[in-house]
Amino acid sequence: MPSTTQTILDAARDCFFRHGYSATNISMISRYAEISRVTIHKQFSNKEVLFREVCLRHHQEMQANLPSFKAQYKDTWSTLEAMLLDWAKPIFEEISDSVVLQDIVQAANKYCVDAMAAHIEVLSQFVGELLREGERTGQVDLSRCGLSELQLGSNLVLCAKGVFTTATTKQARETVSNMVKLYRAALT
Template identity: 30%
Template sequence: MSTPTMPEEVKRRSRGRPSPEQAAALRESFLSAALKSFLQQGYAATSIEAIARDAGVAKITIYRQFENKEALFREVVHRAVTNARDNMQATLVRSDADARQVLLDLVERMYLGATETQTLALLRLVIAEAVRFPELAKSLYAENSFVLAPVVDYLTEAQRTGKLHVPDPELAAVQLSTLAFGGVRFFISKPLAGPEERRAWAEGIVGLVLRGWTPAPATGEKAEGGPD
């Protein structure tokens, strides 16, 4: 495995405490090396010593921030899922948008976040190591609430304003994400081929959930499309 190129300002830093910029560059260097090692070698075969060597940093640089390999792995996973969360947050900034369009966009973004190459590889790794290292699986499960927070916020507001009928937004967010991710399908087969297939996937999911989440018409009103 080749050694990542260190930023010049890190190479030139004087002895003593690094500047904030140098510290950030060092952290990025060893976190990138950690991700690469975990994905290529697996969790068990990866060591902090090897990560430090590959990143060109001292072991103490990593140990000052992470007490052990598990803590380092949790940060690697957290960084990966943060991207998925940020993408979902971008969907929900339009509070006045049509609920169906928001859900379509949301499902597509959840799907893309879960099937992004590195994220999917990390999820596969956690599942593969879950029996030997159950704490890894627990840490990934804990990230679920963090990732879905924007979805929960949107569904909570949609329930409050009457756009959707979702009495339990947290449960509804988990159910929607499970449908969007496709369960085990994309762990064992190739992701969808392109935008058209992704949109068809999202259309099917949103059509399904809206049957249950569309508010019932008020008493005395005729349901849209219902009998005269």
């Protein structure tokens, strides 16, 4: 049986992804979680804190899964593409309304700036490590672009983030896949 905190976070995530940040309130989350508003307010002082915790939990889950990508894929570029697409999986699979998506993106940019920056740093370092390993095994030639593995990793992650937050789902998947193909062709 999940803890009260976990139940609240799951319900909040569901509400935010279905209705958006602006339309969601503690009363709605209380109904979804079947937990009193008082309990929610005691654990999370307000909606902003709760939203931030939902974002942080997603980041932690994603970061915990990073090593599995290396184990699952042997090719640097396939690993990179799978990781980037998995990063945006909630956007692709759980948020079907573009207005809701933009509302969530705006809320994340307002309430989770430092958490997003830290998460992007972790992802950039992971991609940098992938590129370093790829260079060591002859799958990547960074001398062709004049960037360090961390610089290129950061560029790839930031480009993907921009695509995820501005393009439609189909466009985003195709664009990120094509971006990885371009880098693969240029740096192999």
